[in-house]
Amino acid sequence: MKRTLASLSVIAVLLGAVVLLEVRLGKITREDPLGRELLYLPSPEMLKIMSLGNPGLIADVLYLWSIQYYSYYQPHERFLYLDTVYNLITDLDPLYVDAYRIGALIMQIQTGGDEEELEAAVRRLFDKGLRNLPDNWQLAEAAAWDFFIRFKDRETALHYAEIATQRPGAPPRIKRMVGVWRDKESAWTLDDSIEYWRRAVEDAENEWDHVLCMNQFYDAVTARDRKTLEPLLDVFAARYGVCPESWEDLIRAGALGRVPLDAYGDPYGIGIEDCRLVAYKKFKDQ
Amino acid sequence: MRAVRAIAANTFREAIRDRILYLFIGFAVVMVVSSKLFGMLTVGDETKIIKDIGLAAMLFFSMLIAVMMSMILISREVDSRTVFNILAKPVRRWHFVLGKYLGLVSIVAANLALITFVLMLMVLVVAGELDLMLLFAGAMTMLEMLVLAAFATLFAVLTRPILGSLMTLAVFVVGHMSADLWLLTRQLPGALTRTVIAVVYYLLPNLERFNFRTEVVHDLAIPGAAVGWAVLYAFTLVVVVLFLANLRFRGKDLK
Amino acid sequence: MTDIQLSVRDLQKTFHPGLFEASVEVLKGLSFEVARGEIFGFLGPNGAGKTTTIKAITEIIYPDAGEITVCGLPHTSLEAKRRIGFMSESPYIYRHLTGREYLWFSGELLGLDRSGLADRISGVLDQVGMSGPADRTMGTYSKGMLQRVALGQALLGEPELLILDEPMSGLDPVGRRNVRDIILTQAAAGVTVFFSTHIIPDVEMICDRVAIIVDGRVRAIGAVSELVSDEPTSYEATFVGAVPSDLRTPLEAHHVASGASWVRVATENHDSLIQELGDRGAKVVSLDPVRTTLEDLLMRHYEETGS
Numbered sequence: 001m002k003r004t005l006a007s008l009s010v011i012a013v014l015l016g017a018v019v020l021l022e023v024r025l026g027k028i029t030r031e032d033p034l035g036r037e038l039l040y041l042p043s044p045e046m047l048k049i050m051s052l053g054n055p056g057l058i059a060d061v062l063y064l065w066s067i068q069y070y071s072y073y074q075p076h077e078r079f080l081y082l083d084t085v086y087n088l089i090t091d092l093d094p095l096y097v098d099a100y101r102i103g104a105l106i107m108q109i110q111t112g113g114d115e116e117e118l119e120a121a122v123r124r125l126f127d128k129g130l131r132n133l134p135d136n137w138q139l140a141e142a143a144a145w146d147f148f149i150r151f152k153d154r155e156t157a158l159h160y161a162e163i164a165t166q167r168p169g170a171p172p173r174i175k176r177m178v179g180v181w182r183d184k185e186s187a188w189t190l191d192d193s194i195e196y197w198r199r200a201v202e203d204a205e206n207e208w209d210h211v212l213c214m215n216q217f218y219d220a221v222t223a224r225d226r227k228t229l230e231p232l233l234d235v236f237a238a239r240y241g242v243c244p245e246s247w248e249d250l251i252r253a254g255a256l257g258r259v260p261l262d263a264y265g266d267p268y269g270i271g272i273e274d275c276r277l278v279a280y281k282k283f284k285d286q
Numbered sequence: 287m288r289a290v291r292a293i294a295a296n297t298f299r300e301a302i303r304d305r306i307l308y309l310f311i312g313f314a315v316v317m318v319v320s321s322k323l324f325g326m327l328t329v330g331d332e333t334k335i336i337k338d339i340g341l342a343a344m345l346f347f348s349m350l351i352a353v354m355m356s357m358i359l360i361s362r363e364v365d366s367r368t369v370f371n372i373l374a375k376p377v378r379r380w381h382f383v384l385g386k387y388l389g390l391v392s393i394v395a396a397n398l399a400l401i402t403f404v405l406m407l408m409v410l411v412v413a414g415e416l417d418l419m420l421l422f423a424g425a426m427t428m429l430e431m432l433v434l435a436a437f438a439t440l441f442a443v444l445t446r447p448i449l450g451s452l453m454t455l456a457v458f459v460v461g462h463m464s465a466d467l468w469l470l471t472r473q474l475p476g477a478l479t480r481t482v483i484a485v486v487y488y489l490l491p492n493l494e495r496f497n498f499r500t501e502v503v504h505d506l507a508i509p510g511a512a513v514g515w516a517v518l519y520a521f522t523l524v525v526v527v528l529f530l531a532n533l534r535f536r537g538k539d540l541k
Numbered sequence: 542m543t544d545i546q547l548s549v550r551d552l553q554k555t556f557h558p559g560l561f562e563a564s565v566e567v568l569k570g571l572s573f574e575v576a577r578g579e580i581f582g583f584l585g586p587n588g589a590g591k592t593t594t595i596k597a598i599t600e601i602i603y604p605d606a607g608e609i610t611v612c613g614l615p616h617t618s619l620e621a622k623r624r625i626g627f628m629s630e631s632p633y634i635y636r637h638l639t640g641r642e643y644l645w646f647s648g649e650l651l652g653l654d655r656s657g658l659a660d661r662i663s664g665v666l667d668q669v670g671m672s673g674p675a676d677r678t679m680g681t682y683s684k685g686m687l688q689r690v691a692l693g694q695a696l697l698g699e700p701e702l703l704i705l706d707e708p709m710s711g712l713d714p715v716g717r718r719n720v721r722d723i724i725l726t727q728a729a730a731g732v733t734v735f736f737s738t739h740i741i742p743d744v745e746m747i748c749d750r751v752a753i754i755v756d757g758r759v760r761a762i763g764a765v766s767e768l769v770s771d772e773p774t775s776y777e778a779t780f781v782g783a784v785p786s787d788l789r790t791p792l793e794a795h796h797v798a799s800g801a802s803w804v805r806v807a808t809e810n811h812d813s814l815i816q817e818l819g820d821r822g823a824k825v826v827s828l829d830p831v832r833t834t835l836e837d838l839l840m841r842h843y844e845e846t847g848s
Binding site: 296363366375 | 556596599600601602603619620622623625627628629630631632633634635636637638642646647649650651652678691694698704
Binding site for chain 1: 327328339342458459462463467470493497500504506
């Protein structure tokens with residue numbers, strides 16, 4: 001019994017040493033300018049063969065990896081490699097909706113690099129998805145919205161919105177959006193966005209759709225609130241020479257009636273350094 | 287036929303009491319349940335990931351059990367003297383082959399049923415849906431395992447335990463790769479090369495014929511003809527392979 | 542009802558191990574017959590072909606030539622197999638089955654009537670002295686217990702012919718006595734017993750007839766008493782008061798230890814030795830006749846074939 005305990009203690013100590021060494025190694029930065037790992041990705045045909053009848057699983061694994069990897073690193077010029085990765089994933093599982101939708105999203109948050117190339121890459125991914133999923137209107141709606149908001153490309157946005165309306169099950173709100181966008185004279189306002197996504201949240205068919213629509217709704221509401229609240233912060237800062245520390249300061253100063261709440265019903269924050277509104281957006285229901 | 291039933295039941299009983307089986311089952315269940323963890327890592331549809339992992343676990347662990355248990359239940363008995371006391375009785379050699387095969391198949395089926403149940407439970411808990419297509423996926427995997435178990439039986443009477451297991455594993459790998467490899471090699475020059483490859487392709491079992499996992503995960507329509515012919519294909523393969531096994535075993539001097 | 546329960550005629554078998562290994566001719570034309578009710582011993586050194594012969598009889602291997610009949614039927618027929626009770630050398634362990642379950646399995650294979658099978662099994666377990674541990678898994682059994690269960694499954698079908706391959710190997714004296722007793726009981730009930738062994742005393746004690754097999758052929762066959770003579774071939778004497786080197790009588794062997802001497806003389810010199818010891822005033826402690834044993838016979842055949 002004593003000997004067993006002694007052996008176990010030795011093993012525990014050694015394991016601890018192993019963990020510490022690994023932590024130490026993790027602190028050493030290694031040069032990885034081109035994301036070399038990606039160069040070793042096998043072709044989709046090879047991966048399909050190696051999967052022994054489970055290409056969908058390999059697609060899942062790559063997808064999970066891509067999310068972890070790209071959420072860890074700072075956005076760089078990496079969108080070109082994202083292009084490769086998401087192409088690979090969608091070659092292995094052409095019906096993987098999330099890979100198109102979230103892949104495009106992740107690509108879009110990359111900054112730096114050629115904007116035109118990025119837009120082309122995103123477009124390619126959406127087109128591939130729409131080709132492989134002819135009955136999916138949600139993907140077309142997402143494409144329309146991404147091009148409208150992120151790339152400010154109304155024409156392309158309209159193109160995708162029109163595709164969405166032609167797909168089975170498309171809700172009436174998309175048709176309304178198409179109507180407004182087609183009319184080059186009328187402007188699509190923030191309130192239109194808010195109303196649009198509020199309806200989408202109500203009509204969401206499943207939990208995941210609900211989350212995505214809620215996100216868009218949150219962004220739209222935040223954009224509107226920013227427009228009304230940030231001027232109040234500027235006025236306060238100008239008057240008192242310092243950014244308000246909390247909304248109570250503004251309420252006491254008579255500028256606000258009550259603490260402003262975001263789309264989730266939680267209070268906004270105030271960023272002291274730049275005196276801007278801080279929105280605590282939750283990507284998933286936590 | 288009583289002898290066949292007795293041998294099958296005995297094989298099943300022996301296997302179900304072997305601890306190594308529970309190791310595999312344990313791993314399979316852990317894999318299915320831990321799919322929830324991977325589901326939590328994803329951005330998007332959790333259920334797809336759970337189903338993909340669960341179906342893969344179904345396939346790989348059934349395959350591992352078929353490979354390992356054939357070594358323990360059949361190879362070892364043929365290779366050692368244990369089989370003597372059976373064959374000295376009024377039992378024909380084909381009784382032994384068929385009985386062992388059925389025993390092996392029943393063990394794989396029991397394991398597969400358990401994994402399918404756990405997977406369906408997971409999906410029910412996570413997504414709130416009772417997906418009966420998972421039962422269909424389980425059935426198709428079982429069909430594939432019927433074929434693989436037949437090969438395992440053949441190799442068990444043909445050669446030594448470890449070699450037999452490796453050959454069964456090879457059949458599994460090749461069975462899933464053969465269709466893709468054949469497509470790739472169609473580009474190769476030389477009619478003779480292509481003919482040889484075509485002959486090899488058609489003679490080897492194409493296990494992808496039993497793969498409906500994509501349809502199950504993405505809720506697509508399943509062509510009845512594909513299923514019907516696949517069932518026929520499976521049973522024909524099983525009969526052919528067991529015939530071969532019996533042919534070999536019939537004339538074999540057992541040492 | 543035939544009188545010959547087992548007939549083997551001119552059995553030949555060569556094994557071909559592989560491409561790069563030489564073929565091995567194990568059985569070179571083996572013939573013998575076993576009559577109903579006999580206890581027949583199949584005696585020979587390791588590698589003589591005893592197990593190969595038994596495997597051929599039970600159709601575990603296929604002979605190249607020769608004829609085998611069991612209870613008057615071709616040995617390949619299912620009916621012939623139904624009448625045999627077979628026990629192999631070093632019985633297998635189904636580690637996770639109990640002894641009782643194993644016997645049930647054997648009963649199923651024999652096609653025995655299920656309604657009386659449980660009682661039969663209990664009876665057989667009693668017979669082999671395994672009633673106690675019958676419900677423990679065989680992985681917990683000692684070698685002796687496994688042998689007994691194996692013997693049990695051989696007895697289960699009430700066979701006309703018992704074929705036992707080295708039934709007493711690896712057993713302690715108590716175990717061997719048990720097996721011998723069972724064989725004698727079975728023979729008394731009219732069962733023919735055919736068993737192979739390389740342990741000579743076992744044969745000498747219970748066999749009616751024995752076949753000596755060396756190098757793939759039967760070298761001698763008959764009753765034990767026929768094969769070995771009753772006449773002493775030599776005499777051994779132990780005495781004090783004289784030393785072997787002084788004796789004139791021709792000695793086959795001699796030895797001195799602790800003041801006593803031991804010598805061996807041929808039968809014809811028996812009288813002259815006694816005379817001489819008397820003349821010298823030596824005191825004879827013991828005088829024993831030495832007879833040809835089965836072992837001598839076996840060794841002789843062994844040497845003759847140059848094995």
